[in-house]
Amino acid sequence: MKHALAAAAAVIAVAAGFILWIAADMAPRVEFVPYAEPVAVPEQSYLRAVYSPLHYRPAIGTATDAQCLACHREVLEDRVRAASPSGLKSESLRAWYQETPTYAGEQDTFHRRHLVAPLAKRLMSLQCNTCHQGHDPREEAQGAAADSVQQDDTGFALRKQVNPETTCLKCHGQFPWQVMGLPGPWVEHKAAFGNNCLTCHAAIRTQRHEVTYLNGTAIEQAGKEGADACYGCHGGRSWYRISYPYARTPWPEMPAGVPEWARGRPTQSEARFLKRAEQGTRP
Numbered sequence: 247m248k249h250a251l252a253a254a255a256a257v258i259a260v261a262a263g264f265i266l267w268i269a270a271d272m273a274p275r276v277e278f279v280p281y282a283e284p285v286a287v288p289e290q291s292y293l294r295a296v297y298s299p300l301h302y303r304p305a306i307g308t309a310t311d312a313q314c315l316a317c318h319r320e321v322l323e324d325r326v327r328a329a330s331p332s333g334l335k336s337e338s339l340r341a342w343y344q345e346t347p348t349y350a351g352e353q354d355t356f357h358r359r360h361l362v363a364p365l366a367k368r369l370m371s372l373q374c375n376t377c378h379q380g381h382d383p384r385e386e387a388q389g390a391a392a393d394s395v396q397q398d399d400t401g402f403a404l405r406k407q408v409n410p411e412t413t414c415l416k417c418h419g420q421f422p423w424q425v426m427g428l429p430g431p432w433v434e435h436k437a438a439f440g441n442n443c444l445t446c447h448a449a450i451r452t453q454r455h456e457v458t459y460l461n462g463t464a465i466e467q468a469g470k471e472g473a474d475a476c477y478g479c480h481g482g483r484s485w486y487r488i489s490y491p492y493a494r495t496p497w498p499e500m501p502a503g504v505p506e507w508a509r510g511r512p513t514q515s516e517a518r519f520l521k522r523a524e525q526g527t528r529p
């Protein structure tokens with residue numbers, strides 16, 4: 247009898263223990279938070295910013311970098327990770343573009359490499375609107391709606407905010423050795439020309455880089471030191487299989503007659519980049 251009572255007490259104690267244990271688990275763990283209206287998201291101003299006239303023509307054509315950067319600081323402030331999520335340190339890795347002899351410093355973002363990195367500052371003066379010619383946040387295609395940009399507008403490319411053909415290709419196309427009368431690619435024959443483009447280009451196509459987004463004088467200076475800076479923009483950093491069809495600006499002692507490959511080429515740079523336009527002597 248005594249044993250039976252003890253056993254029953256033990257069963258009751260264990261059961262009670264379980265009930266308490268479960269009840270404790272069911273009890274709310276956090277303090278009760280009374281309902282409150284969520285903080286109002288400034289939807290209105292976000293949309294206003296998205297549809298800022300600065301994203302559209304004509305305002306984007308005259309926008310200053312400072313105007314864009316007032317909202318897009320991240321473009322110049324964001325930096326690449328020091329290490330990948332799996333732990334590889336960026337300083338121990340080399341990307342293809344870091345192999346060029348003119349590359350300076352650590353890995354950096356696309357925008358910084360074109361706007362504020364040492365080489366960019368020396369040779370170029372790109373602005374936001376050199377590349378960005380406006381985009382429609384609703385329709386990322388030309389001609390998609392009556393009020394969107396025209397189908398044949400080459401400033402735009404489908405689902406891209408920048409048209410690569412009219413920007414990137416100028417500095418990231420192939421080296422057109424065929425039109426230069428060279429026997430083959432530059433890397434194979436550069437030694438024969440003292441690794442210097444000016445061996446020929448001191449007298450050929452000398453009217454070059456007279457555009458607002460390049461520092462023409464600094465480029466010629468860099469060209470005197472060797473071909474690497476020149477080649478960097480004319481084949482050395484190419485990912486296209488084509489070259490940019492550059493304007494063929496007349497130069498002193500230019501031979502008469504236009505070679506076959508240059509038929510139909512413009513004879514001056516794109517109007518919006520002409521330095522003369524900046525100085526106000528053109529309409």
Ligand code: HEC
Pocket residue numbers: 292294295296298300301306309313314315316317318374375378381407
């Ligand atoms: C008033 C603030 C403001 C100004 C000024 C402004 N932007 Fe924007 N921009 C925005 C906002 C907001 C978005 C939408 C961002 C998002 O939804 O991630 C945007 C989107 C963009 C995008 C597309 C980003 C994407 O991922 O879809 C580009 C490119 C861009 N802006 C470039 C520019 C350029 C170039 C200028 C100067 C001519 C400029 N913006 C001026 C606020 C601004």
Ligand code: HEC
Pocket residue numbers: 311314315318321357360361372373374375376377378405406407408413
């Ligand atoms: C060398 C050409 C070039 C220049 C100069 C340039 N951008 Fe861009 N930008 C691009 C390209 C290309 C993209 C990616 C577009 C896409 O995804 O379709 C981009 C993307 C962006 C985006 C989208 C978000 C992001 O970071 O990817 C914003 C915002 C932007 N640029 C703003 C600017 C501003 C502001 C400036 C001037 C300070 C500027 N860009 C200068 C080419 C350029």
Ligand code: HEC
Pocket residue numbers: 343348349350353354355356359360363364365366370377408410413414415416417418459478479483
């Ligand atoms: C006016 C000439 C010019 C134009 C236009 C240009 N680039 Fe570049 N690009 C350069 C130069 C110069 C470098 C090397 C920068 C350096 O080594 O510091 C470079 C480097 C790069 C790199 C590798 C560097 C890095 O760290 O990201 C990429 C990728 C690149 N460009 C993409 C583009 C794209 C995409 C466009 C078009 C939206 C473009 N570039 C337009 C001149 C140009």
Ligand code: HEC
Pocket residue numbers: 422425426427428432439442443444445446447450451473476477480489490491492493494505508
């Ligand atoms: C053997 C002489 C020679 C050398 C060396 C040479 N070029 Fe040329 N280059 C030419 C000739 C010739 C043309 C075409 C001239 C014409 O328009 O009739 C030309 C044209 C060009 C063009 C314009 C191509 C076009 O499609 O309009 C570029 C850009 C160019 N050269 C860059 C360079 C660079 C950069 C180097 C050095 C890496 C270089 N060249 C080395 C002779 C040379």
Ligand code: HEC
Pocket residue numbers: 369370416417443444447450451453454455456457460465466468469470475476477478479480492493494495496514515516
């Ligand atoms: C930062 C990039 C960059 C560098 C460095 C560079 N170029 Fe160019 N080059 C360009 C661009 C962009 C154009 C097209 C400019 C235009 O639209 O007028 C161009 C155009 C040319 C043309 C055609 C000019 C014409 O209007 O007939 C020649 C030739 C040329 N470059 C040779 C050279 C030589 C030689 C060097 C070195 C001394 C050199 N480039 C360095 C970007 C560069």
